[in-house]
Amino acid sequence: MKIVLVGYMGSGKSTVGKLLASDLNLSFLDLDTYMEQRLQKSIPTIFNENGEIYFRKMEHLLLKEILESKENFILSTGGGTPCYSGNMETIMDGTADVFYLKLSIMGLVNRLTPEMAGRPLLKNLSQEELPEFIGKHLFERNPYYAMAKHTINCDGKAPSEIVDQIKSVI
Template sequence: MKIVLVGYMGSGKTTIGKLLANKLKISFLDLDEVIEQGLEDSISNIFNGKGEIFFRKKEHEYLIDVLSKKEKLILSTGGGTPCYSGNMETMLNLADHVFYLKVSIPGLVKRLLLEKEHRPLIKNIDNGDLPEFIGKHLFERNNFYLKANHIIECDDKDPESLVAEIQELLT
């Protein structure tokens, strides 16, 4: 079984992915980590040094590679992954389940304010401007996210109950 988690940064893809992988006793991969290991560099260095077009091309290649090789896995993607290079269609074709972890704008703001320093995309955005920034991004990305097989509403739910909700949809 191949499961892919998509959603905006801070939506819980890595947290939920690791918990779910543990419950199902299958491997968990974070696509950004796979790319960093493969290219032996950090995502921010790749973006800054070689540009977004290079990064998106590599992201697409690694996505196909991971989903073509592994028999059973849970894959957490970057927030922008579904929006480029036909990646959402690739995920829908090569994975058994694609879950969109949907969090409201206020929910994302609350989560991301806590980890802003570790998020290069939003690190330099004023706290007051964060809701508008996230809202604009979500508007641009939502059409891709909504193509997922399953949409999981994540606001006000703890990770364990979200994992249980996903497990129910797998049976």
């Protein structure tokens, strides 16, 4: 069983993924963490030293590596992962169990505001700019996220509720 979680940054992919993996007794993989371990650099350092093009290239290669493995797992992707390098097609070729964790713009703003400094794409924005930035990104990324077989509306739901909803579908 391979389950892949997609969605915008801050949508709860890692939190839900860890809980789901624990419930199902499966390995949990976070694509960003996997990349940091393999490249021995943090995501902000990769962006700063090598740029986004290099980051996206490595993200694609490591995503393929994980999906082609024979192991059962829950995989949390980065927010932009599905939108580059044919990654959403790669994900869907690797498993049918793809879940889009969907939140409203304001739900994402509330989650991401305290984390802005640690997020490479947000660190140079003001709090006032954040809603428009997220809205624009969601508009651009939604066609990719919408390709997921399952969409879970996550606004107002606890991670455990989202896990239960995913388990009811698989």
